[in-house]
Amino acid sequence: MAIKTLLILIFASLVISCSRSITSGSGPDNLVIYPAPPDTARIQFLTHISNSQDVTGNRNSFSKFIFGEPENIVINKPYGIAVSRGKILICDTFIHGLVIIDMKKNTFEQFIPTGKGELKVPINCFVDKKGFRYIADSERKQVVVFDENGNYISCFGEAEAFKPTDVFVENDKIYVANLEGHQINVYSNDSSYSLLNTFPEVNKSNPESLFSPTNLFVTENKVYVTDFGDFKIKTYTHEGEFVSSIGSYGQGIGQFVRPKGIAVDRDSNLFVVDAGFENTQIFSKEGDLLMFFGGNYKGPGDMWLPAKVTLDYDNLNYLEKYVDPDYKLKYLVLVTNQFGPDKISIYGAIEPRKAGEKGTQKSSRNSKKSKGNRKDPMF
Numbered sequence: 001m002a003i004k005t006l007l008i009l010i011f012a013s014l015v016i017s018c019s020r021s022i023t024s025g026s027g028p029d030n031l032v033i034y035p036a037p038p039d040t041a042r043i044q045f046l047t048h049i050s051n052s053q054d055v056t057g058n059r060n061s062f063s064k065f066i067f068g069e070p071e072n073i074v075i076n077k078p079y080g081i082a083v084s085r086g087k088i089l090i091c092d093t094f095i096h097g098l099v100i101i102d103m104k105k106n107t108f109e110q111f112i113p114t115g116k117g118e119l120k121v122p123i124n125c126f127v128d129k130k131g132f133r134y135i136a137d138s139e140r141k142q143v144v145v146f147d148e149n150g151n152y153i154s155c156f157g158e159a160e161a162f163k164p165t166d167v168f169v170e171n172d173k174i175y176v177a178n179l180e181g182h183q184i185n186v187y188s189n190d191s192s193y194s195l196l197n198t199f200p201e202v203n204k205s206n207p208e209s210l211f212s213p214t215n216l217f218v219t220e221n222k223v224y225v226t227d228f229g230d231f232k233i234k235t236y237t238h239e240g241e242f243v244s245s246i247g248s249y250g251q252g253i254g255q256f257v258r259p260k261g262i263a264v265d266r267d268s269n270l271f272v273v274d275a276g277f278e279n280t281q282i283f284s285k286e287g288d289l290l291m292f293f294g295g296n297y298k299g300p301g302d303m304w305l306p307a308k309v310t311l312d313y314d315n316l317n318y319l320e321k322y323v324d325p326d327y328k329l330k331y332l333v334l335v336t337n338q339f340g341p342d343k344i345s346i347y348g349a350i351e352p353r354k355a356g357e358k359g360t361q362k363s364s365r366n367s368k369k370s371k372g373n374r375k376d377p378m379f
Helices: 001-019 052-056 061-067 316-324
Strands: 043-049 080-086 088-091 096-100 107-111 123-126 133-137 142-144 151-158 162-168 173-178 183-188 195-199 213-218 222-226 232-236 242-246 257-264 270-274 278-283 289-294 306-312 327-337 342-352
Touching: 043 316, 043 327, 052 107, 080 123, 080 327, 088 123, 088 151, 096 123, 096 195, 107 173, 123 162, 133 162, 133 173, 173 213, 173 222, 183 213, 213 257, 213 316, 222 257, 232 257, 232 316, 257 306, 278 327, 316 342
Parallel strands: 080 306, 162 213
Antiparallel strands: 043 342, 080 088, 088 096, 096 107, 123 133, 133 142, 142 151, 162 173, 173 183, 183 195, 213 222, 222 232, 232 242, 257 270, 270 278, 278 289, 306 327, 327 342
């Protein structure tokens, strides 16, 4: 027994001394950037997450020898996504729960509540400043609330004409996209979760009304709503007064076929996911199309029935290593794909570095060849 233990220790020391990080080349020919040259790149595809090993990394040979290969947990059918406090929360409708990725700890876990908090079809989620999780469940027909640790807090929704498809918390109010009621429901952000008001009035002959509100995003002064049934993004004040609309039905530039998830950056640029075009279009605050990225899936950077987009300014340090050193990372753009090999595609909004300005990180994995071969933890 002593000899066997000694042999294992010797073998372990040899494996550890020879182990090293393995990454593929990341030359300019391997970059996935939008728009294509000679235009200045504004979006770079950085990486993807499709399973637990994409996050935690693969064990080295000795770890496999001693402990065996760990279970590889996949993301099945993602829809909504949120980023908060260093964690990525993904609504996986297949498991009736969420996948939670901790970027600081490099952990990947499933959150499948039971009892009063049991989920049926979690479509979208939001995390407020307290860390509370609000999950819009379209089949349960309620918004279900959990605290930061996943403990069930409460649920709310209307008894009739209510099918929540998205939720957003802004200050002391909770905004919910009500698909069945053709409105936005506004609730108080306290323990009562009482209904404060709804907007706009239900009148299908009025272009300012909502036919099929599926997604929303709230800024300091506007409420952006995806009207799937009218092929437009409509904006309102917080009080529900109509402001304007963006887009129309069609296959031309700036039009929509199946608009879904939306997000607005700090410059008031609007990101719109289109599951028909399988891309994301970016509009200026005036409603003009700036660019688009993605496309029918042929490889990394493309999309496969995308559903949701979210932006993140707080966790750049975890992904900067993937950015081409000629560019500076402004914020992250995360898009969910319901099908295909890249379930969560992570892009960076980038800008060229000024002359003489050096990057602090060297891009380590931008090539198509390296996808699926990650040895080390992602973050």
